[in-house]
Amino acid sequence: MQTKRHSLVSTTIGTSRELVSFHFGDAAGSGERVYIQASLHADETPAMLAAWTLKKRLAALDAEGRVRGEIVLVPVANPIGLSQHVLGQFLGRFEANSGHNFNRSFPMPSAAALIERVGARFSSDDATHNARLLRGALVEMLGETTAKNEFESLRLALLTLASRADIVLDLHCSLEATMHIYTSPASWPAIEPLARRLGANGVLLATDSGGQSFDEVHALLWHELRARLGDATPLGAPNIAATIEHRGQRDVDYGTAAHDADAIVDYLVARGVIAGEAKDAPPLAQPATPLAGSQQLSAPVSGIVVYRAKVGARLKAGDPVFDIVDPVTDAVTTVTTANDGVFYMRRAIRFVYAGAPMGRVTGEKAVRSGVLIGA
Incomplete structure (x- = not known):
C-alpha cells in the first residue's frame, strides 16, 4: 500500500x-x-x-x-x-x-x-x-x-x-x-x-x-x-x-x-x-427502476411528522407514508404514495414546514424529466 x-x-x-x-x-x-x-x-x-x-x-x-x-x-x-x-x-x-x-x-x-x-x-x-x-x-x-x-x-x-x-x-x-x-x-x-x-x-x-x-x-x-x-x-x-x-x-x-x-x-x-x-x-x-420514476413526497402543511411506513418498505399506490399533526388545530394530514415501490429514503427531522421534501418511493415508469436530483 x-x-x-x-x-x-x-x-x-x-x-x-x-x-x-x-x-x-x-x-x-x-x-x-x-x-x-x-x-x-x-x-x-x-x-x-x-x-x-x-x-x-x-x-x-x-x-x-x-x-x-x-x-x-x-x-x-x-x-x-x-x-x-x-x-x-x-x-x-x-x-x-x-x-x-x-x-x-x-x-x-x-x-x-x-x-x-x-x-x-x-x-x-x-x-x-x-x-x-x-x-x-x-x-x-x-x-x-x-x-x-x-x-x-x-x-x-x-x-x-x-x-x-x-x-x-x-x-x-x-x-x-x-x-x-x-x-x-x-x-x-x-x-x-x-x-x-x-x-x-x-x-x-x-x-x-x-x-x-x-x-x-x-x-x-x-x-x-x-x-x-x-x-x-x-x-x-x-x-x-x-x-x-x-x-x-x-x-x-x-x-x-x-x-x-x-x-x-x-x-x-x-x-x-x-x-x-x-x-x-x-x-x-x-x-432497477428509472430515477425519473421515483416519487418525491412533500409536506403539504407544517407540523409534527409521524412516519407510518418504515424505510425500505415495499408500498402499494395509496398506502399511507406519513402523517403531519397540527398540535394547535388538531388536524392530521395523511400523505400517501402514488407509486408501487420501495420507500428508500426519508427526512430525518420530525417537524417540517409546508413544502419540505419528505422522502422518495421508487417507481417503474418514468414520470419526471429535467433535473432529477435535489440540492
Whole structure:
C-alpha cells in the first residue's frame, strides 16, 4: 500500500488541508483500475467507516500480492466539510464559503475537447489504445487547470485521481434510508453484481440526472465520447460508475461496515481485480427502476411528522407514508404514495414546514424529466 498526500489550496492565512489517497496493486497490472471515495458529503459517516474497513481489507490483500489491477481509495474525500461545524451542528453537504453542494456541478472537460486533443492518433481497430489516449488527454487537461481556492482544488484533486479508473464508486449515505444505488443504464450490467452483494433495496437509473454529480460526470463523459466517435472509432473502456448510499446517517456500526466492505472486495474478486474465488452473489433484492420514476413526497402543511411506513418498505399506490399533526388545530394530514415501490429514503427531522421534501418511493415508469436530483 502506498499513501499519497495532495495539498489543497490555502484559502486563508494560517490554514492548510490535504487529501490523502491510498494505492493498492499496480497500475500496470493485468486487472482493472478502480477508484473508490467516501463521504464527499462530509457528514455521511457510514460511508467513511465502510471505507476505513475496506482499507484494512485491501492492505492485507495487497500484502499477499492478490491485487491484480490498481485500486485507489480515498476514505475521507472532503476534509473541508469535516471542519464545518456551526453551534455544534455538523454541516458537510454544502461548502460554507460559496454555498455550493460538494457533489454537484463537477467541471469535467468536454468530450469534444478530449477528442480534439487526441486528434489523428485514434486507432480504427484498437479500442484499448483509444481508451488509453482519451484517459491520458483527460489527465493532461485536468493538469492544465488552475484551482483558485480550496474548494476548487479539492474537486480537481478528486477528478484527477479518478480519471484513469475503469470503475468509479462514490460512497455516500442518505438521511434515513435503506441501502440503495444510483447508476446509469450503461453501467448497470456491471454494477448489478455489486448491488446483489450489498443487498441494495433500490437501484435508480439515469444517464443524466442533471446534477453533474461525481460519479455521473465520469459515466456521462464516456457516454458522450462513444456517441461522438461512432462505430468507426472503437472505444472499449468500461462505462462503470455508481453512487452507493450506505443507508442513513445514524447507521454507523462495525458489523454493517464490515458487510459493505466485504461485499465490495468480493465484487472486485469476481471482476478479477483481486485474485481469489468469489462467493456466489445472492439474488437481487429489488429490480432497477428509472430515477425519473421515483416519487418525491412533500409536506403539504407544517407540523409534527409521524412516519407510518418504515424505510425500505415495499408500498402499494395509496398506502399511507406519513402523517403531519397540527398540535394547535388538531388536524392530521395523511400523505400517501402514488407509486408501487420501495420507500428508500426519508427526512430525518420530525417537524417540517409546508413544502419540505419528505422522502422518495421508487417507481417503474418514468414520470419526471429535467433535473432529477435535489440540492
